[in-house]
Amino acid sequence: MTLYVVKRLLQAIPVFFGTTFIIYFMVFSMPGDPILAMFGDRTPNPAVVEALREQYNLDQPFIVQYFIYIKDFLTGNLGATFSGQSVNEVFARAFPVTLKLVTIAVVAEFILAVGFGLLSGLRKGKFADHASLLLALVLNSIPPFVALFIAQYFIGIKLGWAPVTVGANATWGALLLPGVTIALTIYVVGMRLMRGSVIEAREGDYVRTAYAKGLTSKRVTPVHVARNSLIPVITNTAASFGALIAGTTVTEGIFNIPGIGKVLYDAIIRGEIPTVVSFVTILTVMYIIVNILVDLLYAVLDPRIRYV
Amino acid sequence: MTETIPVTDSHGTVPVADPHQPLVQVRDLEVGFQTQNGIVKAVRGVSFDIYPGETVAIVGESGSGKSTTATALMKLLPGNGDITGGEVLVEGTNIVDHNEKQMASIRGGIIGYVPQDPMSNLNPVWSVGFQVREAIRANGVANGKKEIEARAVEVLQQAGLGDAERRMKQFPHQFSGGMRQRVLIGIGLGADPKLLIADEPTSALDVTVQKVILDHIESLTRDKGTAVLLITHDLGLAAERASKVIVMNQGRIVEAGPSKDLLTNPQHPYTQRLIAAAPSLASRRLESSIAGESQDAKTFDVAQMAEQRAEAVDADAAPVVSVRDLTKVFTIRKGGFRSEPFTAVDKISFDIPKGTTLALVGESGSGKSTAAKMILGLEEPTAGEITVGGTAMTGVSRKDLFNLRSRMQPVFQDPYSSLDPQRSIASSIAEPMRVHKTGDKEARRERVLELLEQVSLPAELFNRYPNELSGGQRQRVAIARALALKPDVVVLDEAVSALDVLVQAQILQLLADLQAELGLTYLFITHDLAVVRVIADNVAVMERGKIVESGSTDQIFESAREPYTQRLLDAIPGAGLEWTV
Structure with missing residues (x-):
């Protein structure tokens, strides 16, 4: 087990260098001179430009710059924004907000997927199954930004049950509406996985054996049917975790949530290279870690999987 | 009926139920399955009784309704199946209209169940102990955590799991097929049921394991006075294990009676055909029906035709297939960067003369299929030589190998x-x-x-x-x-193992006919020695990658030297039967 974790972390190293290299290379290849951009319309003194170039190591060859950047990243120095703020600080402020939002979305998605999937699977072909499938299809067909506007308008403005915008002080309660709304638009995949595995498990030999022992469905359904069906759903949910973190831009924009998505979006618009590169790198590292955790979770869920 | 439910502790004796009162009475049972083309009747009016302590076998081919009948007794039919008529009386009470809760009190406690496939009948995500304890708790034979645990260990030990205490925490995938079947027997008998339904309990297991498991079920149920309903496709096995045999075909009982009478004096033509086709009951090599006397292709008799096998095979002819010191070593990963070699096939040598059949027999894992793959050129040998029709197959170019392949063709198990x-x-x-x-x-x-x-x-x-x-x-x-x-050579890898007995006999006959007509040479890979007797001229017995014994079929069957071969022979169902045709 320990060996497996070590192995997976070692595997993450080339992934880390690969992605950061690609990101850095792409930013490096972008047209325009960052030093000149700092001066806006004014024409700077060539000596000052040279000094700045040296200060930011821009006079060095590309590969040297890349390793300087990696060294800084690994020592925890993410650089500074144009306004002089440390990127570390900006990230530390934005990240908890996005984490809260995504956690709400993921938990809600999981509950919806398992609940409706189990209902549909157990009542296959009956009214409840058709209704649940139709509902999921309708919700899935609405683009997330439309769903978010609808939720914001009806629940936030018309009914006044939830804050319309989140603003600087992002509490769990304030993030509930956007989080659940995202979940509603994406739970269909997990729900269909759950439904499929429940249908398969119900006809499974071990389920028949469980009934033959003299157990009632009250015990067989959760212990033998649902338990075995969870594995693909959890995989799907965990995989969406990374995608959600990266994809919060639209949600955070609509609900004015000061999370990673919004900061990243603003940074791209303003061309703040240090912020963009550092954020994307951190997200990459997080994505790798989440995936390792998901793989380890498999062993808990399915004892047949052993890490060697 | 309530007073007949015995309250037994696990150590006490089982009160003897009235042996004159049937435990289960099935009356005109009909079972239908809902399909796209309407309701299909799988069981059409079946009636029989099971008395306390007796062993009854239902024999039939796949689709005969034998398993459906058995599952209907417990109302465990698949979702689209339903009892559409008749009665099932368990201790005098009709269970056809029982609800789930009432059925739960019958399942496990009164009727235990041992399923067919040990690989798929244990839940892979729960430990073996969990699944046994669950069965015990559900039927109230033990109370409290400690008592249930003790009972679970006891049940598994009785089922033949020596170190049960240690293995309780393990998961099904850490058990072999035979061990899993023991766990399922433990679960089936865990609550001391009065009737055990064993649905093809050994057909997924190796022959030698089959015998051990069946012996075990027999001795356990005899000790406890449990009645057994054995579902099987093998008439020899049924006759050997059961006192009463019921033969089913297309959802109906065609014949039923004491097993010995049924086997020696079958009345119904279908039973007669089944007996004639059962390789486990035949005695000699199958002969081509063309070469033999005029035979009605429909009414072949394996035993009779085998007598006619001419001694025409020229043993001195140059072998078509010649294998010398064939070896295959696999590398098995042991975790991390370590690995260790595993010798699947260990220096085997044999010749197959033209127009004859060599049977390569052994249990699963003995290396017989790996050997076949190397001969077919599907697996690269680690060492050794294979010669086909005088041409070496090893160390040749891809193009030559391609051409060689046309001379050897395979037939696999699963059609x-x-x-x-x-x-x-x-x-x-x-x-x-x-x-x-x-x-x-x-x-x-x-x-x-x-x-x-x-x-x-x-x-x-x-x-x-x-x-x-x-x-x-x-x-x-x-x-x-x-x-x-x-081709010169046909490699038949368990080519008849998945087939029903009547179909199996027809295919074996076809193979014999084709061999006589085309002068084919067969390499016949199988675990079933009963089939070997009727198809093979020579036999090579493999155990753990080595050929431990080889010789003519008669030699092997009449005077096997190796204890391993003897064990395989003893495991043929019906081998111990004394009877006259």
Whole structure:
């Protein structure tokens, strides 16, 4: 087990260098001179430009710059924004907000997927199954930004049950509406996985054996049917975790949530290279870690999987 | 009926139920399945009784309704199945209209169940102990955590799991097939039921394990006075284990009676055919019906035809296949970067004279299939030589190997997965010819028709697809495909193991006919020694990668030297039966 974790972390190293290299290379290849951009319309003194170039190591060859950047990243120095703020600080402020939002979305998605999937699977072909499938299809067909506007308008403005915008002080309660709304638009995949595995498990030999022992469905359904069906759903949910973190831009924009998505979006618009590169790198590292955790979770869920 | 439910502790004796009162009475049972084409009746009016302590066997081919009957007794039919008529009386009470809760009190406690496939009948995500404890708790035979745990260990030990205490925490995938079946027997008998339904409890297991498991069920149920309903496709096995045999065909009982009477004096033609076709009850090598006396192809008798096998095989002819010191070593990963070699096939040598059949027998894991793959050129040997028709197969170029392959063709076990469902029958049979660029389109068409005739399939099947064919017909198609390139050698890897006994007899007959007609040489891979007796001239017995014994079929069957071979022979169901045809 320990060996497996070590192995997976070692595997993450080339992934880390690969992605950061690609990101850095792409930013490096972008047209325009960052030093000149700092001066806006004014024409700077060539000596000052040279000094700045040296200060930011821009006079060095590309590969040297890349390793300087990696060294800084690994020592925890993410650089500074144009306004002089440390990127570390900006990230530390934005990240908890996005984490809260995504956690709400993921938990809600999981509950919806398992609940409706189990209902549909157990009542296959009956009214409840058709209704649940139709509902999921309708919700899935609405683009997330439309769903978010609808939720914001009806629940936030018309009914006044939830804050319309989140603003600087992002509490769990304030993030509930956007989080659940995202979940509603994406739970269909997990729900269909759950439904499929429940249908398969119900006809499974071990389920028949469980009934033959003299157990009632009250015990067989959760212990033998649902338990075995969870594995693909959890995989799907965990995989969406990374995608959600990266994809919060639209949600955070609509609900004015000061999370990673919004900061990243603003940074791209303003061309703040240090912020963009550092954020994307951190997200990459997080994505790798989440995936390792998901793989380890498999062993808990399915004892047949052993890490060697 | 309530007063007949005994309250037994696990150590006490089981009160003897009234042996004159049937435990289970089945009256005109009908079971239907809801399908797209309406209701299909799987069981059509079946009646029988099971008395306390007796062993009853239901015998039939797949689709005969034998398993459906058994599951109907517990109301464990699949979702689309339902009891559509008749009565099932368990201790005098009709259970047909019982609800789930009432059924739960019968299942486990009164009727125990041992399923067919030990691989799929244990939940892979729960420990073995969990699944046994669950069965005990559900039936209230023990209370409290400690008592349940103790009872679970006891049940598993009784089922033959020596170190049960230690293995309780393990998961099903850490058990072999035989061990899992012991766990399932433990679960089935965990609550001391009065009747144990064993649905083909050993057909997924190795022959020697089969015997041990059946012996175990027999001694356990005898000690406890448990009645057994044994479902099997093997008449020999049924006759050996049960006092009463019920023969089913197409949802009906065709014949029933004491096993000895039924076997020695079968009344119904279907039973007579079953007995004649059962390889476990035959005694000699199967002879081609063409070479022998005029035989009605429909009423062949394996035993009778075997007598006619001519001693025409020329033993001095140069062998078609010659294998010398063939070895295969696999590398098994042991975690991390470590690995260790595993010798699957260890220096085996044999010759197969032209026109004869060599049977390579052994249990699963003995290396027989790996040997077959190397001979077919599908697996690279680690060492050793294979010569086919005088041409060496090892160390040749890819192109030469390609040409050599046309001289050896395989037929595999599962007729359902060895034909491409997207290809027509003709296309499947013609494929080897297309690959080897033999003949033009018209010539290939002619050849396919010729092959269909050779394997006794109607020419109308030319444009049909595999899903329209039965298992036996598919296996004929697979044989036709193997013969398409006029090979010298056909490698039959468990080619009849998945077939029903009557179909199996027909395919074995076809193979014998084709051998006589075309002078084919067979390498017959199987775990079933009963089949070996009727098809093979020579036998090589493999154990853990080595050939431990070889000789003519008669030699092996009459005077096996090795204890391993003897064990395999003893494991043939019905081997211990004394009876006269």
